[in-house]
Amino acid sequence: MNCRLESGGRIDRTQRLRFAFNGRRYRGFAGDTLASALIANGVHLTSRSFKYHRPRGILTAGAEEPSALVQLGEGARTEPNLRATQVELHDGLVAAGVNAWPSASCDLAAWTGRLAPLFPAGFYYKTFLWPASFWKAVYEPAIRRMAGLGRAPEEPDPDIYDRMNVHCDVLVVGGGPAGLGAALAAGETGARVLLVDEQPALGGALQGLRHRVDGMDGAEWAQAAAARLAAMPEVQVLTRTTLFGYYDHNTLAALERRTDHLGPDAPAHLTRQRLWTVKARRVVLATGAHERPLVFADNDRPGVMLASAAQRYVNHFAALPGRLPVLFTNNDDAYEVAHDIVAAGGKVLAVVDCRPEPAAPLAATLKEAGVALYTGAVIAATHGTRRVQAVTVAALGEDGGLGGGRWRIGCDSVLVSGGWNPAVHLFCQSAGRLTFEEARGIFLPGEATQALEVAGAAAGSFGLAACLADGAAAGARAAHAAGFGDGRAPPAPPSDAPEPGAIAPFWLAPGLKPVGHGKAKHMVDHQDDVTAADIRLAAREGFRSVEHVKRYTTVGMGTDQGKTANVNGLAILADALGKSVPEVGFTTYRPPYTPVTFGALAGRDRGALMDPVRRTAMHEWHEAAGAVFEPVGQWHRPWWYPRRGEDKHAAVARECRAVRAAVGVLDASTLGKIDIRGPDAATLLDRLYTNAFSTLKVGRVRYGLMCGDDGMVFDDGTTARLAEDHYLMTTTTGNAAHVLEWLEEWVQTEWPELRVWCTSVTEQWATLALAGPKARDVLAAVAPGLALDADSFPFMSVREGTVAGVGARVFRISFTGELSFEINVPWHHGRHVWEALMEAGAAHGITPYGTEAMHVLRAERGFIIVGQETDGTTTPQDLGMDWIVSKKKADFLGKRAWIREDNKRADRKQLVGILTDDPKVVLAEGAQLVDRPGRPPVPMIGHVTSSYMSPAVGRSIALALVKGGRARLGEAVHANQAKKFVRCTIAEPVFYDPEGGKRDG
């Protein structure tokens, strides 16, 4: 059925476009949306509903569309759940309705509609209760297959996206009459103005109307206004841009669709979508209003459409929503829609008005044009399957039920108008309060909490003249508040539109049977298939809070956030509870206003650009040596260096053996390094570490534990005293930034009297850890000027000298238990010195080793790793490290907490070693420990924190935290491993060289 008018509209009839929908081919024009093109082709059935798979059509002409959801495109570019009303048509467009299998017109799942009694309100909660495992295995896959909700693409997104930040004096949201008025008024003051609108062209509601503004066609006036704005140097206009989020402090987010309307013609260099973050001094919300549907029996059949949507399709797209429409209204303004259809050459069969008196004078004009008028009447039923074919009109009785009189009218569409809801979504997001106006049955913006104005229909001014004046005033006010102009509104252009007419709020039309009885459904939420009967049932079952009813019935919980459903649903709930609408309250609108693609949110932050990668000075050498890398925070560290034919286990074992038997070298550059200077540096360290650093001699190094004031370990490392007032602290790799902040926090907030300065020097010094009995020989070959014997250069001391021709700081510290030198050289010399060590050590078989071997070597010696042996509830005493806790210092962070009863419990988890009875079994890190296997529940007594196969010990080793473990050495425990229990023995947490005799080589 061709429903395109011969003339009129603002489509470009010179550009014919081909497209396919639900597998059939159609034609449209440039300027069409997918919805308008379908309507022009006589297509109303687009998709199936979410729960009952009822046939669904196009209800609206805009962003509020709940039911005409489509899957757009194919392959990697397919996108689910787009509103057909907002998809601009391009040549070759391919789309299909969602929720339909195999197709919208023949849906095999529609039998669920006949099983509707099984799907009452809260059916999720009632039906799928037991057993829990059924959820994953049965219910959820079945529901998902049935519910559809579109398909996500399975291939990587081929498009690019980007982000922009913009600051403005006045942000105007919405380019309709109020928004244009506001932008012009604000722009004329010289303020920096940003105007955003979701449509391809400015004009908003003017595009759907036939009224004249300033002597011009309304849409032409909007184009003239756009031209004036374009000429203002400080004004920027973004069309095809949806302002979707209103956040704190007038920070707002908008999505610009840059190439979607071009289809395959989109230039490859353009980003597909752009996310705008706007920081505005003042905001003018000119977001308009959404017409609300009337709720009547089977009001969701394809062919049922909002009256204002029909008006827009006729006036803007030259497409008749039907050849034989019936209009159903509770207000005067909808009569204008019938008038426009007749004026465009269409036909209107009847106007059904639930009020006793029709709208004068349009009623008389319509009667003359042959339109039947039913007043004090409702549509009590619709008939048809895939499209409405007839309605039953019935008179309203005295009691609000049906009176006498039934008229069956054959028709092909039903246009409904229940009045207007101001689009207060963004106002709500801004944390503004809503007020309810009884007379028109609408929620209005009340007290604002942010720097904003609301203008036009969004503020309840529904007349065109009022919108134009309101917008201009709001724009001038906003500019003035931002420091521009005198705040006086320029004169608004005249228009020929009448004042808004009368309305009688009407929430639920009685059907032929009582609501909820029989097959008819009074649909409230078209997207979630929530009916008036569902809401009444929730009320009967005891739900009182609107938030609970929302979650129980799912009303307003779809991707449309109930733009057409919420107010009707609230009013029906209020009626069922015997309360007023304000007493019931309102659920909160949250961002986004309409769905936003993940691509736009991610922008360029994907793949390699997701997070910066930090590489050391020797990184390319490691790569060339075939290292496998481990991400540690943002750092990439060599994990192990497999040789040909080696697996991880073999490579790590070889690296460990090399360090124990000869010499190895580790790139330790990523360890955090903090330079601490000032007369009070020693005092600060004494307060932060559990042990004393003021007693440390210049040239010496000490290991320290850092605790919070709760007594729990949060970092460890060595600190060297380079001069009386100069220390160099090392931290764990992952905690470097956190420790620096910790130091700065105490110095700035609690002890500002301390004269001390802390600077991160992590990336100033490359660190090479040379470890093994041959370490001294290797270093001697490249640092002939350094005295390296144990007396001249004792354990835990630091020397400055020249290594491989480069000025260096050398620390004699050891994380492996072997003789070890940590050589620090300026970062950019790191690779040179590394290569010099490799050359000098070649004769000794020097072996580069990675973090995995480092972990094994330190675990053999029982050295902890913070974050592995500790978890934020571990004290130094739990770790058996009382030796590092000062008994002399009066106060330091952590000390006070340890005298709390809980920190003195004998059954605290303590660090112990764990040896499996079978030396070949390597426990899983994290494995739970129990005293003995048995029937559950079995009390846990601890868990494994580190576990490795140790080449040096010749068996598996593990560290664990065990309740009262220090008193249980030698006792048996069992580790849960792959659903079996492994018998183990508690041991000292040192497995290799317990006397520490190896450290001097």
Added chain:
Amino acid sequence: MLWIDCPWCGARPETEYRYGGEAHIARPDPAATDDAGWADYLFMRTNPKGVHAERWMHREGCRRWFNVLRSTVNNEVLAVYPMGAPRPDVPGGEAEGG
């Protein structure tokens, strides 16, 4: 997104800052504080509906700590003042709840 006036760098977005929790909680003398008092210092914080004094640090800028009075109702920043300075008086400064 909050916009906070760093006393040294000017208005900057929230993402440049680190939040530091409630302000004006001095570390008590450990020797003169019982367990309950220590727990109070470590863990107990007010949770007002209204004006909240809190600490912020300009992590990705000057790295300086300072205090902020913020309304927890609408997130309005009512005052910015240095560490160690007394809490300024602002209209509606008496918070409900706690």
